[in-house]
Each structure stands twice: as structure tokens, then as C-alpha cells.
Amino acid sequence: MPRYLSKNIKKVALRQTVPVLCTWLLILTLFNGRTRFEDETGPATAPKREFRGVWIATVDNIDWPSQKNLKPEKQREEFKALLDFHRGNGLNAVFVQVRAAGDAFYAKSAEPWSEWLTGRQGKEPVPFYDPLEFMIEESHSRGLEFHAWLNLNRLVHKSSVSVSQYNLCYLKPEWVLEYDGYKLFDFGIPEVRDFIVESVVNVVRNYDVDGIHFDDYFYPYQVAGKTLRDDGTFRTYGKGFSNKADWRRDNVDKLIKAVHDGIQQTNARVKFGVSPFGVWRNKRDTPEGSETFGGMTSYDHLYADARKWLREGWLDYIVPQVYFSFGFGRVPYANLVDWWTENAFGKHLYIGHAAYRVGAEDVDRNWNSKVELPNQLRFLREKGALGSAFFSSRSLKRNTYGITDSLRNEFYRLPALVPTMPWKDNIPPQPPLNLRAEINENDVLELEWDTPEAARDNEKPWYYVLYRFDADERPTNHDPAKIKGIAYKGNKITDPDARPGGRYQYFLTAVDRLHNESRPAGPLKLRLQAADKE
Template identity: 60%
Template sequence: MILFYLFFQGLTACHAQPETHDEVPSPPKRELRAVWVATVDNIDWPSQKNLTPDVQRQEFTNLLDFYKQVGMNALFVQVRAAGDAFYAKSTEPWSEWLTGEQGRAPVPFYDPLDYMIQESHRRGLEFHAWLNLNRLVHRSSTSVSAQNLSLTHPAWILSYDGAKLFNFGLPEVRQFITDMTVNVAQNYDVDGIHFDDYFYPYAVAGQTLDDEATFRKYGQDFASKADWRRHNVDVLIKQIHDALTAVKPRLKFGISPFGVWRNRRDDPGGSNTTGGLTSYDHMFADTRKWIQEGWIDYIAPQVYFSSGFAKVPFRNLVDWWADNHFERHLYVGQAAYRVGYKDKDKTWQNASELPDQVRYARTSGADGSIFFSSRSLKANALGFVDSLRTELFRFPALVPSMPWKDNVPPLSPRHLRATTHPGGVELLWNAPELAADGDSAWYYVVYRFEQGEKPSAHDPRRIVGLCHEGQRFVDRTTKPDKKYLYYVTAVDRLHNEGRPIGPLRLWIHENRLQRYENEVSEN
């Protein structure tokens, strides 16, 4: 028991090198494995406008079951796509991509966000509410409600490239965006709030973003309009961070920007890349500053480039972010949609490209990956999803903990016991007492070792169960006349793992379940 206890002392950080079994490196014990589910223009869900609520729900649970089988542990679902809402508790109108007409409620009525969160949590998947923070009307919009802010507050709006966008230079706009974000956090049991890469818009030839009047009113203290625009977004991000922290401190807040902050040729602190676009210079988003200041809990740069793309090589950009995420989490945004692409970059036609990117992200020190997007993953181009299911995500992974938000682990489960079950061995235990911070268990981890095997808390190949509902688990993979050791741990909402209860030593002998004493010292 002493040895196993010592292994558990470092679990919250989980930066130790994994142990090996049979000279094969262990897969990561902690890793975010996530997918973006886009709703704008019905990219991923629902599959089309105006499906019945029953069909919408069925499509979503099918997605959840698919990603659970693949090995994912989180989803980022777009719940505000363009001045609209996929949830009931909103001042903005219902989305046309949900009901067919912006402002029309589902019939029969239901709250999609409540449903999606509940079903995700039942399956042990984190649910992050993905909000587009600048669009009021999308280029593909066919329905604009009279309640759309582009009509009710036209002074807040800038027109650009066929879209209606917020003017971030206005304090009242920034306050509305903050209030809209806090509303989701207060009214829904989401695990996180997530923004994508749309701040100031991507430049379009021949188009001008006309915020000159706002700049004259508010920008007199800045050397350039570019500096003023960056300041506007800085103020917005910090304001949202502060507001979310005040209402729900445990909530995760993160952003997925365009992958390149700045190129080294323009800034000695930039990445070894030569791409034409950067978030700092062209979207006026100082993404490196936000994570350095601790305004966001993770950054998920969209590293949608291949390893063979000369201007922005995948590895160069991942290496730069690995050196610039300042003790917050780094999740690498990866381009599942590009797998099998037949364009000038032939690298995407290589079936090993994206699996190799996942492997490289792991070795670089990233905390996980998010794939864009669901439809592309489900297509399984070049067998990529097969490689996740059978190799890269074959074994479970806990979501990385965030000690700056919560570093108090839950207490141990109580009264671990076992009984026979038609399908194998049934383990039962009682919930732990409340920890010092008032947390109990959000879920449980069941470890199994064979007799004589050194217990280790770092190897996910020894996890036989992740239990998100109740305090029982049926191990259906036991074999007759084998002796096993079981341990069970409790994990809280922020994925801190407590000390184990155990070992429970079991022997299935002559179709009977027996306890046995330790025959070899574990000390």
C-alpha cells in the first residue's frame, strides 16, 4: 500500500514520465481529447434546419456515443453562432439553424443546451459552451429576427464582407458581450466558456472596416488604430475573465485563436514562421498576452498547417506555443477537415500526417488536442478516427487538472467491496466524505492489477472503469483462476484525483469469488 500511495502524491500535476510495461511506453494518463461541434450553417449539428426536437436530440446523442467510443473526453459545442442562441435563457433570438427561422422556438419546446449538457455529463464528457462573440448576421444567414441586435441596436454594428459585426470599440458592446457570456455561465451547468478566432474580422481585399468615428471618440490615447483595436479586445477578454471568476470560479475560460501570434521576422518573440496572417497584426488579438496575464485558463491555437507547409510548419508553431503558454493549458487545435485534401499541400494526403501531429503534440508538452470539426471526424478520412480508437485514444485519459482553480483533491471512497455478477465481478463502494473545499466525487476511477504487478497510478492501461453514475462497477474482463488487486479513487469536478481505497484482493476460483491475503510484500 505504501508504494501505491507514493505514486498518487504527484497526480495533480501529472508531469512525471510514465512508467512502462513490457518495455512499451505508457500512453498519457491526462490529456484533453475534444472535438468542435459547429452549428453555424448546420456544419455539424443539427444536420439540417427545422428537424423535430426528437430528431435533434437523437442526432446529438448519436454524436456523444460516437465520440465516447472514439475515446474523447470533451466537446466544444457552438451555442451562439450569429446573434442567436441554441438555448432558452437568452435575450437573443433562437437560431435559424435550429428551427428554420431566427426567433422561432422549438416545437414542442425544449432547451437544447440543458439537454446537451445533461447527456454529455452522463457519458463522462466535459461540455464547453462555444460562443462566437462578434457576429450578428452571418453571410449564409437567410433569416434575421426583429430581435436581432443588428436591428435593435444598429449603432453597435459594423458591416463587413456581407456580415454584421459588433463594434468592439464601444464600451456598451463589450458590456453586452460580457453579460451574454455570464448569462450562460450562471444559467447552465457548463464546464467551460469558449471563444473561437473571430475578433476583428479577417481582412478581405477591397473591404474597409469603418470604425473611424469610434476611434476618434475613444482612441485619442493610442498611437495607432491597431493599438486601440488590440486594447479593445484586451479589455473585453479581461472583463469577461473577471466576471466569470466572480460568478463561477471553477468555470474554465479559454480561446482558440488563429495559430500564429506573430512571426519572428516582425517580433523577436514570435514563432519561426513566415505566414502572411497573424492574430496580433491582423485580428488585433494579443493572444499571447491573455494567457501570460492569466486571463484565460487554456489556449487552443488553430494549428491547421501540415508538417510539410514551409511558411508555417506544424512543429515550429507547436514548439512556439509550448514555450509560450505560461503554466496554463495548451490544447492544439488540429485540422481533421484537411485530412485527405487534394491541393497544393500534398502532405494532407498522407494517412500518417494527423496521427503524427497528435504524437508530436504529446511529446512537445501540450495538454491535449481539439479537432475541427465533428463532420470531418465522422467521415474518418484516411482512417484517422480508426487510428484514434485503436491506438492513440485506445486507453482512457483524465482531463488535465487546473491547480490554479482548484488544487484540493477529494477524499477517498469508503467501504470497497465486491460480489459476484453474471457478467463478472461487481465492485461497490460508498461516496467519500466532503473534502476541505466542500467537494465530493464527480466520478470514480477503477484500477486493476494482477498479482505480483507493481501498482502504479500513472498507467491508464490499468484503468478498467471510469464511473460517472453511482458507486458500482462490473468488471467483465476477469479470467478464471486469476488473482487481482483493485483500487478505486474519487475525482472532483476540476479533475483532482484523491488517494485510493484498496487494495481489494480477489480470486475467482472454481466459479467462486474469494478474498486472498497478500503473498508478496508491496513495500
């Protein structure tokens, strides 16, 4: 038990100093008893640990900011409102697009400011602020992980109307491939890969991000009648490869490994994840493939071998875009989830959901079912996937068929801690010190504690989790229904549900940056009763 607990039973009566209709008497019992906080599994209302993310797209002002030329104050207001909305729906992570097309939504960048932030590429915010610093701080204050989402392949988007003279398509035209209205990096050039790696390392070095995130854009999606003209690069750098497809995959493999190594060397705490196209390969093409019959695959058409990246340990998590319904015959949702579950190689698997397809006019009419997305969430939990991500923020805001209501009121009604990554950090923090309670000036039970010393990896707590049990309950740590509060700032949590007549036992844990949970402080056993009016 924590060293601050008395061996003797003590009773402390705390009365309010502010007159109220019904003053409480708090009977506080501190003792060195044998009540244990069991670390076990068992029936729970919902997962205690689950990744719950959303993509916030900035390209073409899809999600944020709502338009190009908003004043910085309005941009900040919009972003805070988005975070409040998603936090209120039970989410615990955001993927925010901070490099959309040869640009940046942050100050410390070799590339120009984004036109979708300021109206013209290269123009800085006026009055000046650093959006990435702001977004990270606001996300963390709400208990949301912040993953910096970078489009690694684009220099000019087909919807771009403003391209700075400092865009690399002008500064390094030999690095550029033109395809279907886009200007893209040529991944076959070693200097291009070096630049991308340094861009990622620059973000990791200068910003307090939780993760670096790439989406599905590697080599471009193929368009009928269009040819990606990298023959010259292949002749220069393709020695040892009998075909261009294998060479392209090797280029992307080298890039992913180099990004992983760069992150690891700069800040090993930062996670690295990718959201590839949902189908790696079909079983008809290789025995290792999925029971799907799609025409396009990530491996064969985008040259992205995400299965290899997981197997080699270059990724910490994967978010395949399983943007298909259960009833879509060529690529059934269940078949893909089954395949990814079996091919995660010990890394985290989160399922990417097509929230934008719900209720939309779609060739797949299964998306007109109100139960399609809820059933997908139930299925992935049954299969053991560790969470979900939704594309995109505005689709959840739209709340078609009440999908967001389902998250708020059912699936994500209870809080969830982000799953741990023991290969990155498996050392829990020290437990909180001196857990205590009082009735505050608002007639609400308030618990307070002291910050412990750093753990042996020199980490202090990142946040705290308060559990409450009835006096006759056996305390266990697996059920999120027992979490009464999470403190992301400060060392206090209130329990507004505590009522006179209640007999409770409280436990408090500390959680570090990678969500390892400490041994508990407690039990703090309380009996609350109403006192006579003065």
C-alpha cells in the same frame, strides 16, 4: 489505509443464486497490509491525463443539427449519437457552438433562437425544450466536458437567410459594423463589450457548463478591397492611442479580461479558453515571434494578442489552430507547436488540428499523406502539449484515411483524465468508502463502494476511477492501461475481464469536477476460482 479495512484476514465465499454452467467462488481478502498505490511517473502506454476535444459547429448546420427544421426529438437523437461516437473514439470533451450569429441555442438568452435550430431566427423549438440543458446533461452522463462555444463578434452571418426583428442589428444599429456580407459588433464601444460579457455571465450563471470557449473571430479576417469602417468609434473612444491597430487590440484585451473576471466572479470553477489563429506573430516582426513566415498573424490582422492573455492569466487554456502540415514551408506545424509550448505561461496548451484538411483537395499536398495527422499527434505528445481538439465533428465522422480509426484503436484506445488546473482547484476529494466486490447475476465481477464525505472545499466526487493490478504487480497511478473502469453515474463498476484463476488487487479513486484525484481506497485483493457445479 482506509478505516474500513479489517486488521484481520477474512475470506468470504459468494455464490450466485442464478444457475449458470460455471458458478464462481470469490475469495475476498481485506487486510491492513503495506501495499501502496504509488504516485509516481514512469513508462506508460499513453498519457493518463490528456485533453481530447472536438468542435461541434452549428452555424449553417455544419455538424448539428443536420438540417434546420428537424423536430426536437430528432435533434436530440442526432446529438446523442454524436456524443456516443466521440466518446467511443476516446474523446473527453466537446466544444459546442451555442451562439453562432446574434442568436442562441438555449432558452435563457437575450438573443433570439437560432435559425439553424428551428428554421427561422426567433422561433422556439416545438415541442419546447432547452437544447443547452439537454446537451450538457447528455455530455456529462458520458464523461465529456461541455464547453459552451460562443462566436462573440457576429450578429448576422453571410449565410443567414432569417434575421429576427429582435436581432441586435435592428435593436442597436449603432453597435453594428458591416463587412463582407456580415454584420459585426463594434468592439470599440464600451456598451458592446458590456453586452458580450453579460451574455457569457448569463450562460455561466444559468447552465452547468465546464467551460466558455471563443474561437478565432475577433476583428474580421481581412478581405482584399474591403474596409472595416470604425473611424467614428476610434475618434470617440480612441483617445491616447496614436494608431487604430493598438486601439483595436486594446478593445479586445479589455473584453477578454472582463470575460475572465465575470466568469471568476460568477463561478470560479468554469474554465475560459480561446482558439486563436495559429500564428501569433512572426519572428521577423518581433523577437518574441515564431519561426514562421506567414502573411497573416493573429496579433497584426485580427488584433488578438493571445500571448498577452496567457501571460496575464486571463485564460485557463489555449487551443491555437495549428492548421498547417509539417511540410508547409511558410508555417511548419512543428515550429508553431514549439512556439506555443514555450509561450503557454503555465496554462494549458491543446493543439487544434485541421481534420477537415486530411485527404481534401488542398494547395498543401502534405495533407494527402495518411501519416500527417498521426505524426502531429505523436509530436505534440513529445513536446508536452496537454491535448488536442479537432475541427470538426463531421470530419472525424468522415474518417478519411482512417484518422478516426487511429484515434479509437491507437492514440485514444486507453482512457484519459482531463488535466488538472491547480490555479482553479487543487483540493482532491475524499477517497471512496467501503470498497467491496461480488459476482453479479450476469456472472461478472462487480465492485461497489460508498460515497465519501465532502472535501474541505465542500466538493463531493464527480466520478470514480477503478484500477486493477495483478497480485505480484507494484501498483502505480500513472498508467491508463491499469484503469478498468470509470463510473460517471452511480457507485458500481463491473470488471468483465476478471476470470476464474485470477489474482487481482483493486484500487478506487474519487475525482472532483476539476479532475483532482483522491487517495485510493484499497487494496481490495481478490482470488477468483470456479466452483463445482451444483
